Amino acid sequence: MDLQLSDLEGIWLIQRKIDDRRAGHVLHFAGQAQFRPDGIGLHYFETGQLHLPDGTKLRAERSYLWRRQAGRIVVLFPDGRSFHDFTPDRAEACHLCAADEYRVRYDFSGWPEWRAEWAVRGPAKDYAMVSHYRRPGDA
Structure with missing residues (x-):
């Protein structure tokens, strides 16, 4: 898929x-994201609840x-610093943050549903994070 930014515009549900x-521990997040045009590209904003293993629910956003x-x-x-970049046909990237390595792979093969798979490793971090995105109303 030759993903265009305009393909992402609008509201997405996230699991x-x-x-x-x-x-x-395994944690779960449920919420929504919105891609809004900002004159240069898109502004991505997500909000939802992070469910901790002890049952605590925290509001989370990014x-x-x-x-x-x-x-x-x-x-x-949000302040314009580089996070990562990828080509739509090979949607993988890496971001180094001090000694921590963040690797992401986006999967648009089930479009209009898609996902982001992160593997994060470093001296103080070792986690895998998978986010599933779908439009509201889609099965």
């Missing part, structure tokens, strides 16, 4: 599983900027 191997540049999709932190 996320976080397997924290270091802590020995925000990124998505851009299309030279055939690549570039994902930035």
